[in-house]
Amino acid sequence: MANFGDYQFEIYLNGLSGVMPTMPMTYAELEERGSRALDPWLLSYVAGGAGDEHTQDLNVSVFDDWGLIPRMLVDGSQRDLSVELCGMTLPSPLLMAPVGVIGVCAQDGHGDLAVARASARTGVPMIASTLAADPLEDVASQLGETPGFFQLYTPNDRELAESLVHRAEKAGFKGIVVTLDTWVPGWRPRDLTRSNFPQLRGLALENYFSDPVFVSRLARPPREDLQAAVGTWALTFGNPSLTWKDLTWFRSMTSLPLILKGIMHPEDVRRAVDGGVDAIYCSNHGGRQANGGLASLDMLPDVVEAAGEIPVVFDSGVRSGDHIVKALALGARAVGVGRPYVYGLALGGEDGVVHVLRSLLAEADLLMAVDGYPRIADLGPAALRRR
Ligand SMILES: Cc1cc2nc3c(=O)[nH]c(=O)nc-3n(C[C@H](O)[C@H](O)[C@H](O)COP(=O)(O)O)c2cc1C
Numbered sequence: 415m416a417n418f419g420d421y422q423f424e425i426y427l428n429g430l431s432g433v434m435p436t437m438p439m440t441y442a443e444l445e446e447r448g449s450r451a452l453d454p455w456l457l458s459y460v461a462g463g464a465g466d467e468h469t470q471d472l473n474v475s476v477f478d479d480w481g482l483i484p485r486m487l488v489d490g491s492q493r494d495l496s497v498e499l500c501g502m503t504l505p506s507p508l509l510m511a512p513v514g515v516i517g518v519c520a521q522d523g524h525g526d527l528a529v530a531r532a533s534a535r536t537g538v539p540m541i542a543s544t545l546a547a548d549p550l551e552d553v554a555s556q557l558g559e560t561p562g563f564f565q566l567y568t569p570n571d572r573e574l575a576e577s578l579v580h581r582a583e584k585a586g587f588k589g590i591v592v593t594l595d596t597w598v599p600g601w602r603p604r605d606l607t608r609s610n611f612p613q614l615r616g617l618a619l620e621n622y623f624s625d626p627v628f629v630s631r632l633a634r635p636p637r638e639d640l641q642a643a644v645g646t647w648a649l650t651f652g653n654p655s656l657t658w659k660d661l662t663w664f665r666s667m668t669s670l671p672l673i674l675k676g677i678m679h680p681e682d683v684r685r686a687v688d689g690g691v692d693a694i695y696c697s698n699h700g701g702r703q704a705n706g707g708l709a710s711l712d713m714l715p716d717v718v719e720a721a722g723e724i725p726v727v728f729d730s731g732v733r734s735g736d737h738i739v740k741a742l743a744l745g746a747r748a749v750g751v752g753r754p755y756v757y758g759l760a761l762g763g764e765d766g767v768v769h770v771l772r773s774l775l776a777e778a779d780l781l782m783a784v785d786g787y788p789r790i791a792d793l794g795p796a797a798l799r800r801r
């Protein structure tokens with residue numbers, strides 16, 4: 415397989431216009447131009463976080479606390495970014511974190527499908543959100559050979575939760591990611607001032623509206639009374655009384671690999687591992703849920719240690735190839751990005767997402783080559799140091 419870094423040569427030889435017309439090459443430009451491509455009310459939701467967004471900003475800046483240490487005269491002719499995750503071999507450690515409004519971040523309102531097609535083209539797995547503008551079956555049908563994951567927001571209606579998970583299994587998803595940190599949205603000033611949850615406009619609820627259990631809870635079909643359907647969704651969305659006891663239930667719901675997302679505390683890692691999960695997803699939800707916390711990267715080494723043999727997926731604040739490499743060196747098995755591909759989608763649709771993913775992978779691949787860590791197995795705590 416070609417190295418991801420070959421994207422560099424495509425750009426040198428063809429010019430960026432021959433590859434992806436006029437797309438940004440730095441995150442700063444991607445964020446700036448992607449932001450302008452989104453309606454202001456939607457941008458507040460996508461870019462915003464909890465409180466004064468200190469934790470959200472810290473997620474990104476914390477990567478500067480670590481520096482990679484280059485090694486010389488290492489044979490870089492055989493590079494390999496592939497990883498094993500939950501019994502699957504992935505071409506790279508990069509994942510697309512679940513984003514619940516990507517549907518409306520695309521010009522045509524079908525961003526979930528565009529992201530799924532980008533996943534098919536790049537081999538970068540999509541973790542499809544419960545909150546989607548197209549039903550999960552339609553998303554799964556666009557994934558091609560790339561394994562996909564379904565992210566579950568656990569409603570307080572157990573029958574509905576089980577229906578969603580079983581639909582995901584049937585549709586061909588290869589793992590279930592249960593998000594634990596968002597059974598209620600956090601305090602998000604940007605959304606509060608503009609009344610901005612797109613969900614409340616009924617914009618990302620197709621998995622519910624297409625679900626027989628959900629529809630059976632309504633007096634009239636969603637299309638006939640959208641307001642009532644959204645109201646029922648709001649009352650059903652989260653379950654505040656879930657506890658670790660319910661891990662048995664999650665485990666019993668599916669034979670697919672089970673991953674718990676939003677884990678930051680090593681004690682929670684141990685409970686999850688004891689409960690038989692297949693992977694731990696270390697994340698603070700991109701700083702959107704709780705302000706005043708550590709950066710997600712701050713907890714990664716402790717989470718990895720507590721997880722032992724169980725693989726750790728990481729996200730929050732990853733913006734560049736060096737961020738990916740640093741998270742891998744600190745023990746992550748796979749690394750997710752959220753906002754970067756949302757801006758790629760807003761700017762260039764499916765091609766924009768592909769460009770963002772290929773750029774991140776090319777940067778990570780070339781950095782590992784230049785720094786003398788050509789394979790992921792070469793990366794470990796000795797590859798970096800806290801400044
Ligand atoms: C607009 C937006 C919507 C999100 N929706 C979901 C979601 O539906 N489910 C979920 O588990 N996480 C959701 N997340 C969190 C992401 O999965 C991920 O944890 C976070 O974006 C990572 O941080 P980053 O944006 O700094 O890369 C969302 C994030 C954003 C930016």
Ligand SMILES: O=C(O)C(=O)c1ccccc1
Pocket residue numbers: 514545596598599611613699702
């Ligand atoms: O915006 C989010 O990050 C998110 O996942 C969410 C989910 C439900 C309600 C509000 C926000």
